[in-house]
Every structure is written in C-alpha cells, then in structure tokens.
Amino acid sequence: MILLKANSELTNIFSRMLKTMDVNVVWTGNIVVLNNFLILSGKVRSLIFNFDNRKIITNVIELPDKEEDMEPVADNQTLANVLNMTLYAFGKWGSIRGLKVDKDYSQLNALFYAILKDMRIIPGYRDDNFRFYRDNIQMTFEEVVQAAMEEGKRKPQEATEEKQEEEPEEKGLGLWHNVRWSLTKATFHKSEISAYERKASRVGNNFYINGYQCPECARKLYMAIYPQGKEFPIETEEGRVYLARSYTCDNCNLFYTPRPGRLLREGDNYSMKFGGDRDAYEDYLELLGRNAERTSNCNFNEFASQRGKHAMPPIEEECADMEHMSEEELHNIEEKIDENFFPLMQAEPYREKIQELLKAKKEDKEEKKKTKKPEQETELVKSDSPQEESAGNSAKDSGAESTGQTYQHSDAESAGNSAQGSGSKNSLQDSDSESTKQTSPYGSDTDSTGKKEKKKGLFGKRNAKEKPEGTAFGKGQDVSTQRTGNPEDPNGIEAELEAEFAESNGTMSIKEKYDARMRKLDRMSMWQLRRLREQVKDDERLDWVDKEKYEKLLRQASYQKGAEEVRQKAEYAMTQSYAVIKRVMDEISQAECPELIKKEMLKDLGEVKKKRGQEEAANLIARVPENMTRSQYRTFREKLNQYDGEDISVYNEVLEGTRRLTEKREIAGMLKRAANSDRRGLMQMLTKLREDGFLPEQAEIAIKEIEGRVMAMDQKVIDKMCPNIPLMSFDEAASAYEKIEGGVFLPEIKTNTLEMIDKRLTKLKMDECGLLVEKLKDALSGRINDMERLHFYEARKVMRGDWEPREAQLTARALNTYAQERDRYEYPILICDSSARKDGRDGFILTPDHIFYNSMFSSEMIPIRSVTGIEGNTGLLSKGIYVKRGNGKKTKIPGGISAKELKEFGEVLDEFVSYLQEKPESRSIAYLSKEKHDVKCCYRCGYTYRGGNTCPKCGNQANQ
Ligand SMILES: [Zn+2]
Ligand SMILES: [Zn+2]
Structure with missing residues (x-):
C-alpha cells in the first residue's frame, strides 16, 4: 500500500473531477494506491478506481491517514503523470460522469507509453481494463506508482549527468568554414617539456606535445608529423601546400604550420582557426591526425608545385663511409637519427651499425682480447626444423585415419561385391577413390565362342555404374592372366574359364562351359552370380531343363552368398551409428537371402538401432545450448528428426522447451527494442x-x-498531416502546407515523424544561430565599445527558457514589427535597435539569410546573397549604415550606432556578411530536412562528394 499526499496540481484536478462527478466524497487530499486500486481517501466515503474492471465506486473504508506516513507527490512530475493517467483511462471508459476524452485507444496508449517509457513499463490500455507490463511480466498499478516514485527521485540527479552525456551524442554541426589556411605572422617561443607533460598531455590523433608555445594562450602546442610520401595537402591563400608537420593548440581550437621552406620559429606561418567552434576543430584535428605517425620527416612543408623537388640527402649517402669515420662523426650521425632527422625505418639499421662501430672502437681501446660469438644464433635456428617435419607427418597420419568412414558413400552393390573377397570388415569400407577408374570399353572382351551379343545383354545396363574391384584376392588370382582392373572379372574367374575353354580347343559344348562355371559358383560375388543367372535365363542355346537346373544351383549359391553378406553387413552395422544401421537394415530387408536369417538379423539390428537412437538423441540434446539461436534450433530439429522412428518424445520436449524459452527471450528483447524502434x-x-x-x-x-x-x-x-485545420494558427498552417508540399517530409516509409524533423531542424538552426552570435560578438569585441543598441539573440538561453525578459521582449517586438517575412527556421543573430524609445520597434535585424529593416512606411528585407558590401558612412548628410547590392542599389538601413564607431561597425558587418555568404548549400532547410543525400554537400565546408559521411576536404564527420 502506498500513501500519497497530492500536490496542488493533483488536488486541483481531482477536486474538479469530484465536483463534476457529483459524488458524496469529501476528499482529504490523500491518495491510497493498493494493487490495482487508486483510492481518493475521503472523510467518510472514499472514491475507488478499479483498473481491473474500469469501475469507480464509493465506499466507506478505513484508511491510514497519519500525515507522517504520507509521501508527498510534490514536484515529482513522473508520479503526477502516472496518477493523472487515471483520469484519462477512466474518462475514456466513460466511468467519470461529466468527463469526455476525445483521444482514441491507440492515442491514449501512445500517451501512456510516453509517460511510462523511462521506467521501462509498457501500458496495455483496452476497452475493458488497464494493465501494465515490464519485461513482459504484468505488474500492478501499485508497482507502477512505486516505480514512478523511484523514477522521480532518480531523475533530478540524472538530469545534469544526462545533459552532459547527450551533448556529444547529438553532436551539433558547428558552423561552416572555408577550410583554407591563412597567412599569419606570429612569434613562437619554445620551452622545455617536462617528463610529466610528455606523459600526461594528450590531444590524441597522433598529435604529440611539443616545445613551442601557442602565440595566443602560451600553452604548449601539439605536433603531428606526416611520414614522407604521406604529407598532408591543405589549401592556403597561396595555393596547395603539402604539410610535413602541423601544430595545434587544443585550447584555442586552431592549427599552425610553417610556410614552405620555413620553420615555425621563424614566424612565417599559415593558420586555420576554428574559434569557438569546437565541433569543427575536433573533426579537423582527427582528419589532420589520421595520416600522421610518430615518425620523422626531414622535409619542410612544400608547395604542391615543388613537391618532391627538394629530396634530402638520404641516410645512405650520409653514412656511406661509416667504417672510416671518427668517433665524433659517428656520434653526430647518431644524434641526427635520434632527432628524427631521417625516416625511422631507414635509419634504424644505421643506428645499430653505428652503435656496433662505436662499441667496437670502445672495446678496441680497452682490451683487445674479447671474443665475439655471433655464430651461435644460427645454430639455434636450425634445430627447429625436425620438429616441423614431425608435425607434417602427424598431419598426414590423421588424414589417413579420416578415410576410414567411407562406407556411407559406396552403394549397396559394390559393398556386396567386395564383401565376398576378404570377408573382413574393412572390405565394406569400399574406398571411394577407386570409383574414379571408369569401366573400360568392352570391345575386346568377346571370347572365342562369339558371345559378343550376349555379353552386351549382360552388361549393357550396369556396366557404366559398376565399380571395379582393384584389390587382388582369391586363390585363382593370376596376375599374368588378368588384365589389371578388369571390372567384369574381379576375382579372375572369367580368365580361368577362358583358359579352360581355350585348352579344350573349342571342343567344349555350351553346357560343358556352363558346368565349368557352376563349379566355381562358391567363389563368385553376388553380382557375378546375378549376371550369370540372367545369362542362363537369356541363353537360347540351353533347353529349359538345363536352365532349371542351373537356376536352382544359382539360386542356392545366391542365397548362401546373400546370407553371408547379410551377416557381415549386420555385424559391421552393429558398431555403427544410427543412420548407418538404419540404412543397412533397409539393404538387408531387400537382400536376397533366406527369410529366416534376414529376420533374425533385422531383429538384432533393430534392437541396437533403438538403443543407438536413444543414445544419439540424448547426446544431441545434451549439446543444445541454453541460448539457442534460431538457426541452431533448425539444425537440432533436423538432426533430431532423423530419429523419428524411435520414441524420442522426451528429447522433443526438451528441444521444444528450450526453443520456447529462447524464443520468449528473443521476443522480449524485440519488444524492448520496439520501444525505441522506428x-x-x-x-x-x-x-x-x-x-x-x-x-x-x-x-x-x-x-x-x-x-x-x-x-x-x-x-x-x-x-x-491533417490536423484540425480551422484551429491551426497561421504559422502552423503555413508550415503544414510547406511540409506537405515539400514531399520530402512525408514519412511514407520513413520513420521520423514530422515532429522529429521539426525538432531537429529547430535545434540545428538554433545551434547555428548561437554559434553565429558568438562569432559576431567575437568580431565586434575590441572594435566597438558602445553596445547599447546591439542586441544578440541568445539561442541557448531561449532554448533553456531563461532569457532576460527585457531582451526577449525587445526581440519579439522587433521580429513582429518588421521581420515577419522570415522563414520558420530563420533566427535573428543581431538586432540593431534604432527606436527612440529603445523598445525594438525600429532598426534592423540580421539573420543568416536576410537583413530586415523598417523604414518610415514599410518593412523591407535584403537577401544576404545579394549584398556586395556594407559600410558605415559618417558624412554630415549621409551618416548611417549603407548596404550595397548586386543591382547597384545602395540602401541606408536604420541603426542607432554612434558616429565615431559607424565606420568600424560597417567593416565588421561587411566581413561578417561575407562570411555568411559562404554558407554552403547543405545549410538550407531543403537540404537539412532530407534524411539521406546521394550527393553530399559538406555541412562545414560545402565540398560536394559521394559516398561516406566524412568530408574528404575538411574531415567533417557529421555529413549524412
Ligand atoms: Zn592557444
Ligand atoms: Zn568539408
């Protein structure tokens, strides 16, 4: 139970509600939240809201009312919002007499969602109840209120932290800059760098602390060196220059580099200043540092036109005659190397050599007996090789082992075939490699009795498929009589027979020949038996009595062979995997073999299969990870399905259970992400x-x-898009029209609502305005003393809502008096007030795009782009500020600047307007309002390019 003391806002709202409801409740101002009830505690009767069934009732209940137990709602806005939801919810249900809620359910859900989202609570408001969920688990209204109380305590602390965190994330665009370095004269002092500084001072991006001091703030500069060949090109007033070095002051947001052929100390430099625009500075710092290295480069900066023409004497030259140099000379070169005079990579070997030479000289001097032992190391290297060899061997071994399981690939027939030979298990593992040998064409195979025709009938179909049996076996094997690899006569029986037939000199009858064959039946393979059987059946030279006789013999032999094979197969399969057993069982059930044996074998195998299936399924399930991915699930499902002949319901359950859990988690994660998804x-x-x-x-x-x-x-x-048009203000209607007409705003598939775009544009333009104000102020400072008439638009204060009322008023008046033509996102930079009463009614306003001013009878505006110059004129009759335009027009604009500063003021304004004119296309609202651009225009320097978000010219990374 939670006891709350309403704040004045809630007291107001609920009191009014009680009044319209006209119920007999005298509310004490205390609120009790219990489970899914919210109770307005009354002196006698209390009002009870039930979130479970949308009912509101009054009842006499005793509620704790000790003031010290009450938690004041006070300024906890989250809590107040959560309590306020009650009115919307019950109002929409029609439970509160006299209160009508226009919003529909989805709108209300969206509203509630916004209130609850920071607490990660999801509202489920429907026409029959109002539920709350966190991580997909339902919670009570009491828990929601509890969460809101905690949130309210947390928020004020976080607010400041969050602000700081958010800043860098929503990085502003900064201002635009023409990234061209200007010639600068400055004096640089040099000082020692302490060890501490060297360690602790860091700006990153390959810039390292340097002894030179910033001419503006006297802090130490940081230097980046570009390796030879990777000098960094910049634009300067004098054209393109390749930098060997650049220097930066992290405090002043600026960069220095010496003019070509000069050293920084000499004072003849270029500079690139970003002023207060830290964003721009940091991007540029990163760009400049990207190719820099902690290396050396003996080159000066170079003009592009002279690039590579001042090759330094290479270190090879410098060190050419090293062996004959004096100790002194060697020390000199060593020092140069230490000072990074030469490319590090090239210099390093020389340094070693020099050190060696120096050492040698030293040793020579001291004692000449010492022996060196450089040979030993090579010995050590050699000893490594035997190890490598043995590693290779073992790899081979394991390779050989892995060929053992090829049985699965061989087809039944060839397996049967080979089984006859050795009778060992191994023969079943018919090696696949053999199958690449194709059956030879059998043109020459005809025997003397002219069986060509018959043979064709025998082999025609099967021949191409048959796998030759390369291994020699059987006692009749005679290498000399057998054509190697003859697929039709693997065990040499045919050859033997042929020899017999030949011996008889053609005296043997057909029958005798068949009889000879029959004598060898026990040695024939199943395949050979089958072939012979077909042969007998088809041979028209035999009468049916003989055929019958042979058929009988052959059938017997086949049965015997079949039984033998079945036994072997079964024996083999017993130790194999479930899948193998299953297939072997299929094979056996189709095999030609006495039924009795078949049955017996199948029964035995069936039992093993059952056991194996259970084992394997259990093993498989044991490997199911707790956090299974969807594809893992599919794999496991598929694998488990192969045991579907067995009773695997337990394993199915485990797998499906895990799946349910993982899916649940995945869905919960999705819903969580959904909160922030577009x-x-x-x-x-x-x-x-x-x-x-x-x-x-x-x-x-x-x-x-x-x-x-x-x-x-x-x-x-x-x-x-289609709001209540009659109720729209002029501004709203105009902007809605603009949005609809503009098309790019239409979030057909795009996800950003107009509101977000609007917010973004507002922020971007406000930020820009703020920076422009700083820039202009900076330019004016030291040149204009009398600032009384000058008013700046303090964008940041405006956004925070703490702008001085007097300034705000004056600005508003000026804007409303003569700058109503300005665009929606066009904010003023400067208001120069010339009104007699100093109230903003007269003067001019400078925005990034226009100068607005008013004359006696009308308001005028001058587009910044059309301005060719501004000057302050102090002539007796022509005193004032004049704006010159491209069309030759010269306009005097009002402004209360004192005569003695008019000229200076005109100059500053002239410079500033020139700067405004450099504004790139990317700053236009039309450009900014698009989410993506094919051709990118850099927000900073206006450079246009395709691909990537980083400007190749100035390094700006915010481009989209
Ligand atoms: Zn500085
Ligand atoms: Zn750029």
Whole structure:
C-alpha cells in the first residue's frame, strides 16, 4: 500500500473531477494506491478506481491517514503523470460522469507509453481494463506508482549527468568554414617539456606535445608529423601546400604550420582557426591526425608545385663511409637519427651499425682480447626444423585415419561385391577413390565362342555404374592372366574359364562351359552370380531343363552368398551409428537371402538401432545450448528428426522447451527494442515474427503489440498531416502546407515523424544561430565599445527558457514589427535597435539569410546573397549604415550606432556578411530536412562528394 499526499496540481484536478462527478466524497487530499486500486481517501466515503474492471465506486473504508506516513507527490512530475493517467483511462471508459476524452485507444496508449517509457513499463490500455507490463511480466498499478516514485527521485540527479552525456551524442554541426589556411605572422617561443607533460598531455590523433608555445594562450602546442610520401595537402591563400608537420593548440581550437621552406620559429606561418567552434576543430584535428605517425620527416612543408623537388640527402649517402669515420662523426650521425632527422625505418639499421662501430672502437681501446660469438644464433635456428617435419607427418597420419568412414558413400552393390573377397570388415569400407577408374570399353572382351551379343545383354545396363574391384584376392588370382582392373572379372574367374575353354580347343559344348562355371559358383560375388543367372535365363542355346537346373544351383549359391553378406553387413552395422544401421537394415530387408536369417538379423539390428537412437538423441540434446539461436534450433530439429522412428518424445520436449524459452527471450528483447524502434524497425520485427518460424502462440502477443505501436505511429503521422485545420494558427498552417508540399517530409516509409524533423531542424538552426552570435560578438569585441543598441539573440538561453525578459521582449517586438517575412527556421543573430524609445520597434535585424529593416512606411528585407558590401558612412548628410547590392542599389538601413564607431561597425558587418555568404548549400532547410543525400554537400565546408559521411576536404564527420 502506498500513501500519497497530492500536490496542488493533483488536488486541483481531482477536486474538479469530484465536483463534476457529483459524488458524496469529501476528499482529504490523500491518495491510497493498493494493487490495482487508486483510492481518493475521503472523510467518510472514499472514491475507488478499479483498473481491473474500469469501475469507480464509493465506499466507506478505513484508511491510514497519519500525515507522517504520507509521501508527498510534490514536484515529482513522473508520479503526477502516472496518477493523472487515471483520469484519462477512466474518462475514456466513460466511468467519470461529466468527463469526455476525445483521444482514441491507440492515442491514449501512445500517451501512456510516453509517460511510462523511462521506467521501462509498457501500458496495455483496452476497452475493458488497464494493465501494465515490464519485461513482459504484468505488474500492478501499485508497482507502477512505486516505480514512478523511484523514477522521480532518480531523475533530478540524472538530469545534469544526462545533459552532459547527450551533448556529444547529438553532436551539433558547428558552423561552416572555408577550410583554407591563412597567412599569419606570429612569434613562437619554445620551452622545455617536462617528463610529466610528455606523459600526461594528450590531444590524441597522433598529435604529440611539443616545445613551442601557442602565440595566443602560451600553452604548449601539439605536433603531428606526416611520414614522407604521406604529407598532408591543405589549401592556403597561396595555393596547395603539402604539410610535413602541423601544430595545434587544443585550447584555442586552431592549427599552425610553417610556410614552405620555413620553420615555425621563424614566424612565417599559415593558420586555420576554428574559434569557438569546437565541433569543427575536433573533426579537423582527427582528419589532420589520421595520416600522421610518430615518425620523422626531414622535409619542410612544400608547395604542391615543388613537391618532391627538394629530396634530402638520404641516410645512405650520409653514412656511406661509416667504417672510416671518427668517433665524433659517428656520434653526430647518431644524434641526427635520434632527432628524427631521417625516416625511422631507414635509419634504424644505421643506428645499430653505428652503435656496433662505436662499441667496437670502445672495446678496441680497452682490451683487445674479447671474443665475439655471433655464430651461435644460427645454430639455434636450425634445430627447429625436425620438429616441423614431425608435425607434417602427424598431419598426414590423421588424414589417413579420416578415410576410414567411407562406407556411407559406396552403394549397396559394390559393398556386396567386395564383401565376398576378404570377408573382413574393412572390405565394406569400399574406398571411394577407386570409383574414379571408369569401366573400360568392352570391345575386346568377346571370347572365342562369339558371345559378343550376349555379353552386351549382360552388361549393357550396369556396366557404366559398376565399380571395379582393384584389390587382388582369391586363390585363382593370376596376375599374368588378368588384365589389371578388369571390372567384369574381379576375382579372375572369367580368365580361368577362358583358359579352360581355350585348352579344350573349342571342343567344349555350351553346357560343358556352363558346368565349368557352376563349379566355381562358391567363389563368385553376388553380382557375378546375378549376371550369370540372367545369362542362363537369356541363353537360347540351353533347353529349359538345363536352365532349371542351373537356376536352382544359382539360386542356392545366391542365397548362401546373400546370407553371408547379410551377416557381415549386420555385424559391421552393429558398431555403427544410427543412420548407418538404419540404412543397412533397409539393404538387408531387400537382400536376397533366406527369410529366416534376414529376420533374425533385422531383429538384432533393430534392437541396437533403438538403443543407438536413444543414445544419439540424448547426446544431441545434451549439446543444445541454453541460448539457442534460431538457426541452431533448425539444425537440432533436423538432426533430431532423423530419429523419428524411435520414441524420442522426451528429447522433443526438451528441444521444444528450450526453443520456447529462447524464443520468449528473443521476443522480449524485440519488444524492448520496439520501444525505441522506428517504423521500419517495427515492420522488420513483424516480418520476422511472422515468417521466421516462431511458435504462433508465442509470436501472437508480440505481433499484436508491435502492430499497435505501428498503428499509433501512423495515426500520429496522419494526425500531423491533417490536423484540425480551422484551429491551426497561421504559422502552423503555413508550415503544414510547406511540409506537405515539400514531399520530402512525408514519412511514407520513413520513420521520423514530422515532429522529429521539426525538432531537429529547430535545434540545428538554433545551434547555428548561437554559434553565429558568438562569432559576431567575437568580431565586434575590441572594435566597438558602445553596445547599447546591439542586441544578440541568445539561442541557448531561449532554448533553456531563461532569457532576460527585457531582451526577449525587445526581440519579439522587433521580429513582429518588421521581420515577419522570415522563414520558420530563420533566427535573428543581431538586432540593431534604432527606436527612440529603445523598445525594438525600429532598426534592423540580421539573420543568416536576410537583413530586415523598417523604414518610415514599410518593412523591407535584403537577401544576404545579394549584398556586395556594407559600410558605415559618417558624412554630415549621409551618416548611417549603407548596404550595397548586386543591382547597384545602395540602401541606408536604420541603426542607432554612434558616429565615431559607424565606420568600424560597417567593416565588421561587411566581413561578417561575407562570411555568411559562404554558407554552403547543405545549410538550407531543403537540404537539412532530407534524411539521406546521394550527393553530399559538406555541412562545414560545402565540398560536394559521394559516398561516406566524412568530408574528404575538411574531415567533417557529421555529413549524412
Ligand atoms: Zn592557444
Ligand atoms: Zn568539408
């Protein structure tokens, strides 16, 4: 139970509600929250809101009312909002007499969502109840209120932290800069760098602390060196210059580099100053540092035209005659190397050599007996090689082992074939490599009895498929009589027979020949038996009695062979995997073999298979990870399915259970992300939920919620596009029209609502305005003393809402008097007031795009782009500020600047307007309002390019 003391806002709202409801409750101002009830505690009767069934009742209940137990709502806005939700919810349900809520359910959900989102609570407001969820778990209203109380305590602390955190994330654009370095004369002093400074001072980006001091603030500069060949090109007033070095002051946001052929100390430099625009400075710092290295470069900066023409004497030359140099000379070169006079990579070997030479000289001097032992090292290197060899060997071994399991690939027939030979298990593992040898064409195979025709009938179909049996076996094997690898006669029987037939000199009858064959039946393979059987059947020279006889013999032999094979196969399969057993069983059930043996074998195998299936399924399930991915699930599912002949319900359950859990987690994660997702992200989630094989019952809820979110989003967009037109202000209507007409704003698929774009543009332009104000102030300082008539638009203060009322008033008056033509996102930079009463009614306003001013009878505006010059004129009759324009017009604009500073003021303004004119296209609203650009125009320097978000010219990284 939570006891709350309403603040004045809530007291107001609920009191009014009680009044319109006209109920008999005298509210004490205390609120009690219990489970899903909110109770306005009354002196006698209390008012009870029930979130479970949308009912409001009054009742006499005793509630604690000790003041010290009451938690004041005070200025906890989150809590007040949560309590206020009650009115919307019950109002919409029609439970509060006299209160009508116009918003629909999705709008209300969106509203509640906004209130609760920081607490990670998701509202589920429907026409029959109002529920709350966190991490997909339902919570009570009491828990929501509790969370709101904590949130309210947390927020004020966080507010300041958050602000700091947010700044860098939503990096402003900074101002635009023509990234061209200007000639600068400055004096640089040099001082020692302490060890501490060397360690602790850091600006990063390959800039390292340097002894030179900043001419403006006297802090130490940081230097970046570009390796030879990677000198950094910049634009200067004198054209393109390749930098060997650049210096920066992290405090003043500026860069220095010496003019070509000079040293910084000589004072003849270029500078690139970013003033107060830290964003721009940091981007440029990163760009300048990107190719820098902690290296050396003996070159000076160079003009592009002279690049590479001043090759330094290479270190090779300098060190050419090293062996004969004096100790002194060697020390000199060593020092140069230490001072990074030469490229480090090239200099390093020489340094070693020099050190060696110096050492040698030293040793020579001291004692000449010492022996060196440089040979030993090479010995050590050699000893490594035997190890490598043995490693190679073992790799080979393991390779050989892995060929053992090839049985799976061989087909039944060839397996059967080979089984006959050795009778060992190994023969079943018919090696695949053999199959690459193709059956030879059998043109020469005809025997003397002219069986060509028959043979064709025998082999015609099967021949190409048959695998030759390369291994020699059987006692009849005679290498000399056998054509190697003859596929049709693997065990040499044919050859033997042929020899027999030949011996008889053609006296043997057909029958005798068959009889000879029959004598060898026990040695024939199954395949040979089958072939012979067909042969007998088809041979028209045999009468049916003989055929019958042979057939009988052959059948017997086949049975015997078949039984033998079946036994072997079964024996082999017993130790194999489930899949192998299953296949072997299939094979056996089709094999030609006495039924009895078949049955027996199949039964035995069946038992093993069952056991194996359980084992393997259990093993498989044991490997299911707790956090299974969807593809892992599919793999496991597929694997487990192969045991579907067995009773694997337990394993199915485990797998499905894990799947349910992982899916649940995945869905919960999705819903969490959904809170911050744009429309496209949500649509992707929906597709995934619908099509990626989620359990429907699990996906359903999430789909509904996300759909609701998308609907709310769309609704919001539509509301924005077609608002209640009669109620719109001129500004709103104009901007809505602009948005609709502009098209690019239409978030057809785009997710950003107009509101967000509007917010973004407002912020960008406000920021820009703030920076421009700083820049102008900076330019004026020291040149103009009398600032009374000058008013600056303090964008930051405006955004924070703490701008001085007097200034705000004056600005508002000026804007409303003569600058109503300005665009929606056009903010003033300077208001120069010339009104007699100093109230802003007369004068001129400078914005980034226009000068607005008023004359006696009308308001005028001059586009900045049309200005060719501004000057302050002090002539007796022509005193004032004059704006010259491209069309030759010269306009006097009002301004209360004193005569003695008019000229100076005109100059500053002239410079400033010139700067404004450099504004790149990327700063236009039309450009800014687009989310993506094919051709990018750098926000900073205006350089246009394609691809990437980083400007190749100035390094600005905020381009989109
Ligand atoms: Zn400085
Ligand atoms: Zn740029």
